[in-house]
Amino acid sequence: MRLVVGLVAVGVVGLLAAAPLAGAAPPAPAPHADGQGWTRPVPGDVVHPFDPPAEEWAAGHRGVDLAAATGERVRAPAAGTVSFAGQVAGKPVVVVAHPGGLRSTFEPVAASVGLGDPVAAGDVVGTLTGPGHCAPAGCVHWGVLRGEVYLDPLALLGQAPPIVLLPGGP
Secondary structure (H helix, E strand, O other): OHHHHHHHHHOOOOOOOOOOOOOOOOOOOEEOOOOOEEOOOOOOOEEEOOEOOOOOOOOOEOOEEEEOOOOOEEEOOOOEEEEEEEEEOOEEEEEEEOOOOEEEEEEOEEEOOOOOOEEOOOOEEEEEOOOHHHOOOOEEEEEEEEOOEEEOHHHHHOOOOOOOOOOOOO
């Protein structure tokens, strides 16, 4: 039940997107610490980066938005098994469970796979159904969870922004 609540919270953020990259092939998988290859689900630019909330219940952006056009194919970023393919709060959502306990979520994505289907990195899992919360431009929201904690999906690609320590004091 908590997964559904988290997915609903993901879908309520709205921003404008950059122009999508049409017809581009997905990039080659990037190495991951456990030897698995991870790749972007769509090749578009990051429209809105990961912005975790200060508190678990607070507002934030629990994933990244990647520029994409309506009808664009969305691919599994790593091998796994489809653990959900259906509607959440009226939006189409696909979830892929990966080995090691990570789960990728995609919205608004109409599934081309079914519950329990195995997928390899780069396999098509669905298509973008509309602009989503990046209207009027289009984007795919990609979230990654470990248990109930959202992670920055770009970290799995080796592309997360660096952590900057600010000066401070007592």
